[in-house]
Amino acid sequence: xxxxxxxxxxxxxxxxxxxxxxxxxxxxxxxxxxxxxxxxxxxxxxxxxxxxxxxxxxxxxxxxxxxxxxxxxxxxxxxxxxxxxxxxxxxxxxxxxxxxxxxxxxxxxxxxxxxxxxxxxxxxxxxxxxxxxxxxxxxxxxxx
Amino acid sequence: xxxxxxxxxxxxxxxxxxxxxxxxxxxxxxxxxxxxxxxxxxxxxxxxxxxxxxxxxxxxxxxxxxxxxxxxxxxxxxxxxxxxxxxxxxxxxxxxxxxxxxxxxxxxxxxxxxxxxxxxxxxxxxxxxxxxxxxxxxxxxxxx
DNA sequence: CAGCATCCAGACAGATACTG
DNA sequence: CAGTATCTGTCTGGATGCTG
Numbered sequence: 001x002x003x004x005x006x007x008x009x010x011x012x013x014x015x016x017x018x019x020x021x022x023x024x025x026x027x028x029x030x031x032x033x034x035x036x037x038x039x040x041x042x043x044x045x046x047x048x049x050x051x052x053x054x055x056x057x058x059x060x061x062x063x064x065x066x067x068x069x070x071x072x073x074x075x076x077x078x079x080x081x082x083x084x085x086x087x088x089x090x091x092x093x094x095x096x097x098x099x100x101x102x103x104x105x106x107x108x109x110x111x112x113x114x115x116x117x118x119x120x121x122x123x124x125x126x127x128x129x130x131x132x133x134x135x136x137x138x139x140x141x142x143x144x
Numbered sequence: 145x146x147x148x149x150x151x152x153x154x155x156x157x158x159x160x161x162x163x164x165x166x167x168x169x170x171x172x173x174x175x176x177x178x179x180x181x182x183x184x185x186x187x188x189x190x191x192x193x194x195x196x197x198x199x200x201x202x203x204x205x206x207x208x209x210x211x212x213x214x215x216x217x218x219x220x221x222x223x224x225x226x227x228x229x230x231x232x233x234x235x236x237x238x239x240x241x242x243x244x245x246x247x248x249x250x251x252x253x254x255x256x257x258x259x260x261x262x263x264x265x266x267x268x269x270x271x272x273x274x275x276x277x278x279x280x281x282x283x284x285x286x287x288x
Numbered sequence: 289c290a291g292c293a294t295c296c297a298g299a300c301a302g303a304t305a306c307t308g
Numbered sequence: 309c310a311g312t313a314t315c316t317g318t319c320t321g322g323a324t325g326c327t328g
Contacts (some may be wrong), residue, residue, distance in 0.1 A: 035216065037270040038195060040277060045189040045266070051182060064310055072179070075302055080311065090280025101309040102308080111276060118269035122189070125262035126181040132255060133184060136234025208290055219322055224291065245289040246328080 044089070044115065048074055048082040053108070054123075056092065057116040061107040091115060188233070188259065192218055192226040197252070198267075200236065201260040205251040235259060 043049075051071050056062060059070075068079050083106055086092040091112035097103040108116065187193075195215050200206060203214075212223050227250055230236040235256035241247040252260065 034195070034198075036274055037267065038191060040270045040274060041189070041194060041266060042191050044270075045185070047182060047186050050185060051178075054178075068310095076311075077303090078301065081301095088281050088284040089277050090284075096310095100308090102311080104310060111273060111280075114273070115266075115269055118265040121262040121265040122185060122259075123181065125259055126184045126188075129255060129258070130180055130184060133233050136255075137232050140232040140234075212290095220291075221323090222321065225321090240290095244328085246291085248290060 043085065044091070046082075048078055049086060050119065052079075052082055052086065053091070053112065053116050053119070056106065056108045057113065061105050064104050064106070067106065086112065187229065188235070190226075192222050193230060194263065196223075196226055196230065197235070197256065197260050197263070200250065200252045201257065205249050208248050208250070211250065230256065 044053075048071070051074070052067060055067060055070055059066075062070075064079070064083075067083075068074060068076060071079065074082075083092065083094065087094050090109055093107050093109055095105040095107075097105070188197075192215065195218070196211060199211060199214055203210075206214075208223070208227075211227075212218060212220060215223070218226075227236065227238065231238050234253055237251050237253055239249040239251070241249070
């Protein structure tokens with residue numbers, strides 16, 4: 001990865017987070033909150049939402065077919081579903097222009113932008129440790 | 145949430161990430177990398193992995209049944225599966241003590257710790273915006 | 289205790305056809 | 309163009325019963 005994200009965040013975010021975690025004593029989190037948060041993460045962290053989020057963040061406002069073309073492998077059904085959920089969760093806006101043929105624009109809300117930002121850390125982690133994980137898997141598979 | 149995570153990261157991580165994203169011009173990411181990263185995220189970001197990761201990070205080394213008791217709602221099948229995947233991905237270690245009855249310990253590897261750290265941003269986001277999302281959903285549902 | 293094997297209902301996701 | 313509707317196979321995950 002020649003991506004500048006890495007160097008930028010390696011010192012800021014990840015190290016800060018690690019320092020935080022190292023300092024944090026084992027403390028129970030309210031299980032109700034935990035359940036809700038986990039549920040929320042489950043919905044936003046699926047395959048397609050992540051990619052669409054990323055795309056809208058990078059490219060800004062996009063039409064339905066523009067997104068469909070750029071998100072590789074997504075079916076129109078899943079795209080519709082994903083966009084609806086993102087709209088429902090307040091992550092994206094859907095703007096219908098009453099013309100023929102129809103023209104619908106999608107864009108991230110500030111909430112969507114902040115989520116995209118929050119996922120940076122994971123994105124960077126995945127890029128950084130991709131090879132390590134692949135190797136670990138290979139070792140595990142050949143050993144067993 | 146009275147969790148200190150919030151105030152800690154609000155200034156560091158999220159704002160830095162937002163600043164970065166705001167400054168970043170629309171640049172294409174290698175789709176192959178994107179696919180791999182997304183695939184990886186898909187595997188690590190599932191419901192149970194996240195909770196087990198969190199638990200092991202907080203509590204350190206734990207036995208099978210200890211984890212089962214604390215991760216609310218997980219079946220033994222899913223726990224086994226989750227732990228195996230985490231082991232395969234190099235996120236956790238599995239230590240079998242050859243005694244009767246069996247005693248198996250699980251603990252995070254440094255890689256697992258770093259992933260847990262990377263997810264901090266998302267975790268914080270979810271805690272912070274839980275209510276906002278709930279409200280957005282309610283608006284969406286009552287409107288439609 | 290820590291698990292594996294099996295069965296089964298339900299969710300998920302692709303393909304296809306149709307519409308304002 | 310941007311969907312909706314439907315049908316269908318696949319995959320997931322829970323419940324149950326059995327072992328070293």
